[in-house]
Amino acid sequence: MPRSELYSEMSVVEEEYSKRLAGLADETRNPAIKAVMLAVSTDSLKHSRLYRTLGELLSPSLPLIPEEQAERIAEEIKHHIETEAEMIRRVEELLKEEDLSRAERFILELILRDEKLHHAALRRIHEILVKRETLTESALWDMIWKDTAFHGAPG
Template sequence: MKLAEEMNKMAELEEKYAIKLDKDFRGWGNPAVDSLIETIALDSKKHAILYRTAAYLVEGKSLSIIDIQYEALEKSLKTHIETEEKMIKNVKELASKVENEGAKKILMEIYGDEVRHHPFMKNLLKLVIKGETITEEDVFNLVFRDLPTHGAPGPMFE
C-alpha cells in the first residue's frame, strides 16, 4: 500500500471513530460530559483532515493558490490573529478568576490551544503575504516547528 493510501485510510478511521463516538455518547443527559465527548470527536475530525493533507503532500500535489485567494486568505488570517490575541488575554484572565478546578483546567486547555495556534497562524500569514507558492517545507515547518503538539492531548489530560 502506498504511503498516501495509508494516510487516507487513517483519515477514514478517524472519521468513523468521530461518528461512532458522537453516536454512542450523544445525549447522555449531562451537557458537560456531552461537550467534552464532542471535543474528542472534533479532534478526530481534525486528525482526519491532517491525514488527508499529509497524503496530498506525499502525492506531490501543488500547494499554489491564485492571487485573489491570497488576498482573501490574508484578510481572513489577519482578522483571526487579532481575535485570537484577544481570546488569549481574555481566557487567561477568566481562568485566574475561576475557583472550580475542573473549569479552570478546561479554560487553561483552551488557553494552551490558543497559544499553540498563534505562531502557526502568524507564520501562515507570513507565507501568504510573501505571495509565493506555499511549499512542502513551509507546510512541514507550520505543522512540526510552529505547532508541535497539534492534536496531542494537553495538560488537562496528563
C-alpha cells in the first residue's frame, strides 16, 4: 500500500476510534474514568489530524511561510513555551503533595507527560521557524518520534 494511502487509512481508524470512545465515555459516570476516556479520545482525534498532515507532507508543493510571518509566529510561540514550562513546574509541585488519591495522582501524571511533550514540540517548532528549516526535512518525524519515545517511556 502506498504510504499516502496508509496515512489516510490510519487517519480514518483514529477518527472512528475517537468517536466510539467518546460515546463510551458518555455512558460512564465515574468522573476519573470518564475524563481519561475523553482524554484518550481527544488524543486519537489529534492522531487522526497528524496522520492527515503526514499525507500532506508527501505532496511535492508545500506552501512556504513568508519570512516576516515566521518571525512573528516564532516570537509568539516563545510565550507558549514559557506557559508550558510554568504548567510543568506547577504540576510537579502538586505531585509532591502527600495526600493525593490514586486517581488524582494518575491524572496529574497524565497531564505532566502531555505538558512535557507540548513543551518539547513547541521548542522544536520554534527552532524550525528560526532556522527556516522546511518541515519536510524529516523535522516533523524527529519531533513526533523522538519526543514521544522519550516522554512516553514508563516511570
